[in-house]
Amino acid sequence: MKALIFKQYGKADQLTFADLPRPTPKPDEILVQVHAAGLNPIDNMIPKGTFKPILRFQLPATLGSxxxxxxxxxxxxxxxxxxxxxxxxxxxxxGTGALAEFAVIPETAAALKPPNLDFVQAASLPMVALTSWQALKERARLKPGQKVFIPAGAGGIGTFAIQLAKxxxxxxxxxxxxxxxxxxxSLGADEVIDYSKQQFETVLRDYDAVLGTIRGDAIEKSLGILKRGSTVVSLVGPPDAAFARARGMNFFMVFLFGMLSRKIIRGAGKRGAEYSFLFVHPDGNQLSQIGEILKAGDIRPVIDKVFPLAQAREALAYLAKGRAKGKVVVRIR
Structure with missing residues (x-):
């Protein structure tokens, strides 16, 4: 089968296509003929080695989540x-990848595709849907009438998270x-800040939750818009000690991540807020619940561009520019 792989950590331009044996499912796995694969920013970061201390791959490894x-x-x-x-x-x-003609998947990670979505639409959703669900519903415990700040609303996470929050x-x-x-x-955002004209921290007030999606000082600035008892869930870091412990990391890594997150946790504490770092985990049951919402038409996929498998490297380069409106998808079959 054809697959997009990386053989070593380094520059993203080392990605190459390879003909691999069709995988065989273990007793608790399913073998899937992949029709489409949705891309996420982390797919560009993994080959560079950004997450090498956290994510384990047996090289050469197939890309895609x-x-x-x-x-x-x-x-x-x-x-x-x-x-x-x-x-x-x-x-x-x-430890496996989606940018291939076939993939093995643990039964617990999969869900039936909503019948009203085609394969491209469905492939665009799993990571952003699960991330939004785990951040807003589980961590922030968002309730009707509360206010949540979701920056970068036109991006892959933003376009789904706005709709889920609504x-x-x-x-x-x-x-x-x-x-x-x-x-x-059109996705439901109530207060929209054009960042070329205004700074969000000077306009927004009394928010109950923040979803951290932008690197840099955006999370620290967002503390100023929060009310007491609020929640900050960051997808971009800094990672905290609780994350390191949940991953079973050694004492040094727990200490290191605790130090990295010390400043933002203290800052949040002064505002009466709680900070946590979220690393999404696959969950077929959650995806099934999300699928029911999608089936009812309450949330719609937002797709910027679709590439054929032969142009998967170009698709990743396009995504890396950071200008996509919604998701970028690779059509495989």
Whole structure:
């Protein structure tokens, strides 16, 4: 089978296509013929070695975290799926990749594809959907009437998180460029800050939660818009000691991450807020719940551009520019 792989950590231009043996599912896995793979910023960071201390890959490794496709074989312990089922899944942090013609997936990571979505639409969703769900519903425990700040509203995470927050009954503030104001408003954003004209920290007030999606000092600035008892969930760091312990890291890494997050945790504490770092984990049950929301049409995929598998490297380069409105997807079949 054809797959996009990296053989060593370094520059992203070392990515190459390879012909690999078709994988064989373990007893608790399903083998899926991949129809489409959704791209995420971390797919560009992994080959560079950015997450080498955290994510384990056996090199050479196949890239990609999100996929949608058709089940062609199931392990003898699998009970939820059968050959012919159309599924979507995130296989992030599982040591395997989605940018291939076939992929093996633990049964627990997959969910039936919503029938109203095609494979490209479904493949665009797993990581951003699970990240938004775990951040807003589990960590922030967002309630109807509360206010959540989701910066970069036109990006992959933003376009889904805004819609999920609105589904949960919250009010949403976001930032975007002038050209994307109408897009984020159409997704449900209530307060939209054009970052070329205003600084969000001078406009927004009394927010209950912040979803950290932008590197730099944006998270520290966002502390000023919070009310007491609020929550900051960061997707971009700094990672905290709780994350290191949850990953089973050694004492040194727990200490290091504790020091890295010390300043932001103290700053949040002074505002009566709680800070945590979120590293998304695949969850087929959560994805099934999200699938029901998608099936009902309460949330829609936002896709910027679709590339064929032969142009997967160009798709990753396009994503790396940071200008995509919504998601970038690779069509494989």
């Amino acid at each position: 999100d996929l949608a496709g058709v089940v062609v074989e199931v392990g003898n312990l699998v009970t939820r799926f059968k050959p012919g089922d159309e599924i979507f899944a995130s296989i992030f942090d599982m 589904y949960l009954g919250a009010k949403v503030g976001t930032t975007t460029s002038s050209g994307n104001v109408d897009l984020v408003r």
